[in-house]
Amino acid sequence: MDFGLSEEQKLIVETTRAFVENELYPHEREVERTGVLRRELIEEIKAKAIEAGLYAANMPADVGGAGLDTVSWLLYEKELGRANYALHWTCVARPSNILLAGTPEQREKYLFPCIRGEKSDCLAMTEPGAGSDLRGMKATAVQDGDDWVLNGTKHFISHADIADFAIVFMASGEEDSPRGKRKKITAFFVDKGTKGFTVRDGYRNVSHRGYTNSILEFDDCRLPASQVLGEVHKGFDVANSWLGATRLQVGATCLGRAERALSHAIEYAAQRQQFRQQIGKFQGVSFKLADMATELKAADLMVFEAGWKYDQGTVTDQDMAMAKLKATEMLAYVADEAIQIHGGMGLMDDLPLERIWRDARVERIWEGTSEIQRHIISRALLRPFGA
The missing domain is CATH 1.20.140.10 (Butyryl-CoA Dehydrogenase, subunit A, domain 3)
Structure with missing residues (x-):
């Protein structure tokens, strides 16, 4: 392992640090004291991040990202981490890598708009009774003809209130294991506004003011098979891979x-x-x-x-x-x-x-x-x- 930084990596550090100090630090006091990250401020900083080449920098170059290797990406994340979390995560978004697992059609609908800053995603796994134990989730997805019907609740879902869609993991069946029955998991894209899908305010949090969490409720939420991310019953594999x-x-x-x-x-x-x-x-x-x-x-x-x-x-x-x-x-x-x-x-x-x-x-x-x-x-x- 070479402990020195390349010229490109030094430039990444310098550029990101300058952006953090000039564009994020000045707004920290407002966000910390109000607990609110204004929508107009998000859009203002997002535009500057896109212009600076810092937006969606975690993504591969062939889909419009910066194509950073992992070490360079971590240097970038380290510099962003100096600032208030809501400011750097929401305004300088890094779309979830799991979007890369989508089909060509799903990439057009979800991945590319996120990279361009036109949409934003959120990831929904955690439930009131299933945090670290993902196999213990109770929210279900049941196949009904060509559709899937989702029911249950997710919570602690970061920035779901402003996201355009959620990547949701649901228990979709059971299988035998050496320790008995265990849940099969399937991942779905669920668009904001889908019937039966409700986003409610989450909890007041001592950490990361301005960075919200929400409760997601699914009440007979019907989705076509085209909304499945990855393979049916292989959501756990998709999560582990990406x-x-x-x-x-x-x-x-x-x-x-x-x-x-x-x-x-x-x-x-x-x-x-x-x-x-x-x-x-x-x-x-x-x-x-x-x-x-x-x-x-x-x-x-x-x-x-x-x-x-x-x-x-x-x-x-x-x-x-x-x-x-x-x-x-x-x-x-x-x-x-x-x-x-x-x-x-x-x-x-x-x-x-x-x-x-x-x-x-x-x-x-x-x-x-x-x-x-x-x-x-x-x-x-x-x-x-x-x-």
């Missing part, structure tokens, strides 16, 4: 926020004086900075090693689980210590630290909890011994 790297995306955005928090902590420790000297000269503060920098460096190496291995075709679930686990738990630690160094001022919203601290909490839950990541890692360690 969504694996999302754990690395979470890790990369955590790196960006941790770097921002550490930068504030270093600057404050160098400038703030107590007892006639800079507080950074006290071991109680200087050792915190050293530990924060070390943890951040370790997480950075793990995320980018996993990204490099992804491009080589050698990455494992264990690699991505370790990277996600380390980066998310590192961010929580760095954010907390940065506030401790600032004292009471760190909790005031004049600085981004209290926001970074709040936002850090959800990272250990979504895209697979820390406990799920530890399960993946330990299972890989024990499997060679038949355990």
Whole structure:
């Protein structure tokens, strides 16, 4: 693995960071204090992101994206991650890679409009009674002639309120397994406005203000077979094939926020004086900075090693689980210590630290909890011994 950045990668970092600082940072206070990301602001920043070549940059070049390799994409995500999540995710959208699994007709209807910024998607898996256990979902899709009828509820569905369509995973049957019956899963495209499909307001969230979650309700929602994404009963395979790297995306955005928090902590420790000297000269503060920098460096190496291995075709679930686990738990630690160094001022919203601290909490839950990541890692360690 080459630890140096290519000239192209340096340009990606510089361009993305400049965009974040000039176009996103100025709006953070408004979004944090109101909890609302205005539609006109979304459109304004989206237009600038498209002009800068940063919109849908996660997509392959042959479908109109930037065609970034995984390491370059993670560098891009890291820079975007410095800003308020709603601003960088909603305004500089990265359509779900699962759209690439669609048929040519589905690509025309869903993928390409998302890449052009004309539509936006949301992904619906989680249910009130089935979070990490996707096989435990109760929402169903039952075949009726050439159609499918969907019933049930999904929740915690990010930005579904502004999405034009949802990619929905439903239990569509059962099959035998060594542990008994288990659900078969099928994925569907469901357009906003489809009869029987309702989007309701979700929950107030301590993390990521302005980035909404919704409750999706399906009441005899009828869809033609053309709305199936991938193969019938193979939705789990589709998800595993296309969504694996999302754990690395979470890790990369955590790196960006941790770097921002550490930068504030270093600057404050160098400038703030107590007892006639800079507080950074006290071991109680200087050792915190050293530990924060070390943890951040370790997480950075793990995320980018996993990204490099992804491009080589050698990455494992264990690699991505370790990277996600380390980066998310590192961010929580760095954010907390940065506030401790600032004292009471760190909790005031004049600085981004209290926001970074709040936002850090959800990272250990979504895209697979820390406990799920530890399960993946330990299972890989024990499997060679038949355990």
